[in-house]
Amino acid sequence: MLPIAGAVSAGAPDLGVAAHYGDPMREQRMLSAGRAFVDLSNLGIIAVTGSARLSWLDTLSSQRVNALIPGESAEFLLLDPNGRVLHSAGLFDDGATAYLITEGDHRDPLAAFLESMRFMLDVAVSVREDLVTLGAVRRDPAFAALSQLAIDSGHLVGVWNDPWPAVTTGGTRYAFIDQHPGELTPFTSFVLEADGLDEFVAAARAAGFVPAGSWAMEALRVAAWRPRLDREVDDKSLPHELDWLRTAVHLNKGCYRGQEGVARTFMMGRPPRRLVMLHLDGSEHVTPEVGAAVVLEGRTVGRITSVARHFELGPVALAVLKRSVPPDVDLQVESREIGVLAASQETIVAPDGHGEGRPEPRGPLASGLRRRTL
Numbered sequence: 001m002l003p004i005a006g007a008v009s010a011g012a013p014d015l016g017v018a019a020h021y022g023d024p025m026r027e028q029r030m031l032s033a034g035r036a037f038v039d040l041s042n043l044g045i046i047a048v049t050g051s052a053r054l055s056w057l058d059t060l061s062s063q064r065v066n067a068l069i070p071g072e073s074a075e076f077l078l079l080d081p082n083g084r085v086l087h088s089a090g091l092f093d094d095g096a097t098a099y100l101i102t103e104g105d106h107r108d109p110l111a112a113f114l115e116s117m118r119f120m121l122d123v124a125v126s127v128r129e130d131l132v133t134l135g136a137v138r139r140d141p142a143f144a145a146l147s148q149l150a151i152d153s154g155h156l157v158g159v160w161n162d163p164w165p166a167v168t169t170g171g172t173r174y175a176f177i178d179q180h181p182g183e184l185t186p187f188t189s190f191v192l193e194a195d196g197l198d199e200f201v202a203a204a205r206a207a208g209f210v211p212a213g214s215w216a217m218e219a220l221r222v223a224a225w226r227p228r229l230d231r232e233v234d235d236k237s238l239p240h241e242l243d244w245l246r247t248a249v250h251l252n253k254g255c256y257r258g259q260e261g262v263a264r265t266f267m268m269g270r271p272p273r274r275l276v277m278l279h280l281d282g283s284e285h286v287t288p289e290v291g292a293a294v295v296l297e298g299r300t301v302g303r304i305t306s307v308a309r310h311f312e313l314g315p316v317a318l319a320v321l322k323r324s325v326p327p328d329v330d331l332q333v334e335s336r337e338i339g340v341l342a343a344s345q346e347t348i349v350a351p352d353g354h355g356e357g358r359p360e361p362r363g364p365l366a367s368g369l370r371r372r373t374l
Helices: 024-032 053-060 104-116 142-153 194-206 214-223 259-268
Strands: 018-020 036-039 044-049 073-079 085-093 097-102 124-127 131-137 156-161 187-193 210-212 273-280 293-296 299-310 314-322 331-335 339-347
Touching: 018 024, 018 214, 024 036, 024 131, 024 210, 024 214, 024 299, 036 214, 044 053, 044 104, 044 131, 053 085, 053 097, 073 156, 073 259, 085 104, 085 156, 097 104, 097 156, 097 187, 104 124, 131 142, 131 194, 142 156, 142 187, 142 194, 187 194, 194 210, 214 299, 214 314, 273 299, 273 331, 299 331
Parallel strands: 036 210
Antiparallel strands: 036 131, 044 097, 044 124, 073 085, 085 097, 131 187, 156 187, 273 314, 273 339, 293 299, 293 331, 299 314, 331 339
């Protein structure tokens, strides 16, 4: 955790960084304006070297990354054979090394999986505990000044520009809206040498930037409808349910584990669940816990996956619901800590489960051949 006065430690999954530094709402406003930075040293970094690194990652992952050039950023998923999400990572390459940014508790399992898939290829996988990540919102002119400070520090290893919420080449969308809320807070991660972090933070603060805690980051992420591996994903999660085909899946690339499941769900258009944003009753001074049940007419129809108090929207949450829940009904959240709260839905993933570009059915399917009567 950064040695800054007023820092309050965050809980899981953000252990090791500050939740806030004494004024969460101001930190959130400053972060949204591009005038703050977030300590993301709780994230894990993996380096992959060798001449086959990008083509090898391409064969394993849901995204096309074999032609990634220095300066470009990508996001990919690793799936199980049924297309369910196991890992996610941000990726950039400097021409010699590919850097993967993932959740801290997924770093070692992801590195172990990659190591098991090396075979005889010219690749090497290493966990980089000597590197840390610092985050910021890309809003100029402030962001340009912060980027220059990172360059001038001499400790910058590289930059990952989160592609969310753009629909990247080969991707598709399940949220249909003219202006996606994620466009308001495009996010960037600076990967720095750990021994230069304090020096960079001091320079940034001297230039007028303020530290923001994980609460600020999470509030902006929820408002941006941005899925997170350690929050929105469980052992049943399909990327379609979370609108993750925007940035992390290429529908037209070659074979990889889980591809058939991804294609089948896209073509059939029936993912069993869908991500929504909930606007919560703001009369309480506390918010419900992650995992709280979302209820319709006495039936549990989903769970809260992320919750935050946004500086403009008030208390909001991301939740994964059964696809059959009507999009226009009011819901309730049953919290162990504060009881029952009213909640209204804001649609993210389309209730019909159809992604953009899904082929239209050509007519009824034959169930089989009939015996001809003579």
